[in-house]
Amino acid sequence: MKEKLKLYSYWRSSCGHRVRIALSLKVIEYEYIPVNLLKGEQFDPDFMKINPMGTVPALVDGEVVITDSFAIIMYLDEKYPEPPLLPRDLHKRALNYQVASIISSGIQPHQNLAVIRYIEEKTNGEEKIAWVNNAIRKGYTALEKLLVNYAGIYATGDEIYLADLFLVAQVHGAMIKFKIDVEPYPTLAKCYESYKELSVFEDAVPAKQPDAPAPMI
Amino acid sequence: MKLYSYWRSSCAHRVRIALSLKGLEYEYIPVNLLKGEQSDPDFKKINPMGTVPALVDGDVVISDSLAIIMYLDEKYPEPPLLPPDLHKRAVNFQASSIVLSGIQPHQNLGVLKFIEEKINSEEKTAWVTNAITKGFTALEKLLVSCAGKHATGDEVYLADLFLAPQIYGAINRFQINMEPYPTLAKCYESYKDLPAFQNAAPEKQPDAPASTS
Numbered sequence: 066m067k068e069k070l071k072l073y074s075y076w077r078s079s080c081g082h083r084v085r086i087a088l089s090l091k092v093i094e095y096e097y098i099p100v101n102l103l104k105g106e107q108f109d110p111d112f113m114k115i116n117p118m119g120t121v122p123a124l125v126d127g128e129v130v131i132t133d134s135f136a137i138i139m140y141l142d143e144k145y146p147e148p149p150l151l152p153r154d155l156h157k158r159a160l161n162y163q164v165a166s167i168i169s170s171g172i173q174p175h176q177n178l179a180v181i182r183y184i185e186e187k188t189n190g191e192e193k194i195a196w197v198n199n200a201i202r203k204g205y206t207a208l209e210k211l212l213v214n215y216a217g218i219y220a221t222g223d224e225i226y227l228a229d230l231f232l233v234a235q236v237h238g239a240m241i242k243f244k245i246d247v248e249p250y251p252t253l254a255k256c257y258e259s260y261k262e263l264s265v266f267e268d269a270v271p272a273k274q275p276d277a278p279a280p281m282i
Numbered sequence: 283m284k285l286y287s288y289w290r291s292s293c294a295h296r297v298r299i300a301l302s303l304k305g306l307e308y309e310y311i312p313v314n315l316l317k318g319e320q321s322d323p324d325f326k327k328i329n330p331m332g333t334v335p336a337l338v339d340g341d342v343v344i345s346d347s348l349a350i351i352m353y354l355d356e357k358y359p360e361p362p363l364l365p366p367d368l369h370k371r372a373v374n375f376q377a378s379s380i381v382l383s384g385i386q387p388h389q390n391l392g393v394l395k396f397i398e399e400k401i402n403s404e405e406k407t408a409w410v411t412n413a414i415t416k417g418f419t420a421l422e423k424l425l426v427s428c429a430g431k432h433a434t435g436d437e438v439y440l441a442d443l444f445l446a447p448q449i450y451g452a453i454n455r456f457q458i459n460m461e462p463y464p465t466l467a468k469c470y471e472s473y474k475d476l477p478a479f480q481n482a483a484p485e486k487q488p489d490a491p492a493s494t495s
Contacts, residue, residue: 117423129369136375143368155356156342162349166382174387183409187401196396210330 070095071125073116075102076274077242079173080134081122082234085269087138090225091145099276102178135165138230150227160211160221164228167207168235175200176243194243201245208232209250216252218259225263233260237270283308284338286329288315289487292386293347294335295447298482300351303438304358312489315391348382351443363440373424373434377441380420381448388413389456407456414452421445422463429465431472438476446473450483 072088072095074081088095100106100121107119116123116130123130124137126144131137142150151158174180176197185193212228215221220228236257239245247254260266271277285301285308287294301308313319313334320332329336329345336345337353344350355363364371387393389410397406425441428434433441449470452458460467473479484490 118420120420129372131369131372131376133376133379135379136372139375140368140372143371155353156344158356159342159344159349159353162352163344163346166346166348169379170383170387174383175393180388187405192400207331207333 068127071098072096073098073100073112073121073123073125074274075100075121076271076277077238078102078121078271079234079238080169082237082269082271083134083230084122084124084137084141085274086230086233086266087141087150089265089269090148090150091141093141093145097275099274101276135169138227142227148225150225150230152222152224152226157215157221157226160215161227163211164208164220165231167204167211168231171207172200172204172235176239197243198245201239201243204235205247205250205253209252212256213252216256220256229256229260232256233266241271284311285309286311286313286325286334286336286338287487287489288313288334289484289490291315291334292447292451295450295482295484296347296443297335297337297350297354298487299443299446299479300354300363302478302481303361303363304354306354306358310488312487314489348378351440355440361437363438363443365435365437365439370428370434370439373428374440376424377421377433378444380417380424381444384420385413385417385448389451410456411458414456414458417448418452418458418463418466422465425469426465429469433469438478442469442473445469446479 070088070093072081072084074085074097076099100112102121106112107121113119115125116132118132120132122134122137123132124140126140131140138150151161181193181197184196212220217223219225220232232253233256236247236253240247247257267273272280283301283306285294285297287298287310289312313325315334319325320334326332328338329343331345333345335347335350336343337350339353339357344353351363364374394406394410397409425433430436432438433445445466446469449460449466453460460470480486
């Protein structure tokens with residue numbers, strides 16, 4: 066019997082969030098294995114044996130272990146092509162890669178746990194907030210410019226593609242973690258509204274993951 | 283095709299290698315990042331993102347090195363920049379991501395200026411060294427069991443395009459010692475014999491200052 070895919074993830078990881086949507090869209094069954102980043106579980110020897118990189122998300126498909134959300138999503142899209150996460154048109158494909166890059170290298174690296182802890186230690190709380198705000202706003206401005214002439218119901222047209230997976234995780238995370246709203250960016254805001262109507266996106270939200278803390282009442 | 287580039291931009295460096303490998307002719311248009319030319323209204327008309335590299339192919343304008351390289355690979359498939367095997371393709375994407383999101387964002391001009399201003403120069407050096415060390419450690423672990431002549435086998439692929447400029451910058455700009463990373467060092471040596479890599483080097487670009495050759 067074919068072994069189920071395993072996804073090592075943390076409920077709040079926006080990188081993990083992107084991958085969960087891909088798995089959900091393609092209706093791929095997987096076992097969710099939580100790794101608590103706040104407790105440093107990514108450095109446990111048992112986890113490092115599976116994934117020497119000590120990062121989440123990590124996908125285990127039989128003998129194959131893949132880290133990094135972009136690499137995992139491209140692997141899933143190539144192995145399980147339906148529905149496709151990239152359009153056929155070369156220019157539109159490029160747009161999707163650009164969105165993924167703006168988020169994964171322009172925004173997320175400047176808002177991840179390790180970095181913001183470092184900034185707070187070396188400077189202070191206000192500087193940290195300014196730093197994160199600056200990175201996110203710069204990124205959102207770039208995304209808005211990029212997508213304003215191409216968005217349809219979703220980021221690059223009327224189908225869901227790679228860009229949407231990165232966008233929804235970024236916007237959701239920024240709202241919840243840093244209280245940064247997407248409203249000043251009308252194209253992005255409209256896309257985000259569209260995502261809210263899809264159960265496949267709603268099921269992937271951090272708060273619904275097995276390792277999410279019970280909500281405070 | 284036009285490539286808007288800055289001689290020292292490691293992102294542009296990646297794209298130059300791709301263009302060279304595929305034997306594609308292009309017009310090199312320099313944008314001086316130190317002088318802030320990326321914010322010139324004329325450049326922003328072409329590329330509203332105000333970033334380099336930017337590729338103009340007829341009506342199509344693409345920014346971001348990964349997007350440009352994937353576009354080039356899809357439009358001009360020879361030689362392919364990704365191997366046929368799914369797992370090896372994933373390794374190439376992983377290596378590119380480690381450089382693109384794990385290392386380069388922490389060493390770009392804007393970030394370094396911020397750290398130097400808000401903290402100081404020593405902290406800036408420590409920051410960059412830390413980012414590169416973490417990233418190179420991760421890359422070494424990733425590639426040690428699948429490298430061949432080059433990063434993911436005996437052919438040049440996407441990972442090599444990201445690795446070469448990153449290591450170049452680490453050695454030349456940040457004085458990083460490559461000894462702890464034998465796989466990466468060996469890959470870097472392998473690029474020295476390849477014209478496509480050599481022609482793409484920063485000091486060989488039209489806008490490189492005369493003193494750098």
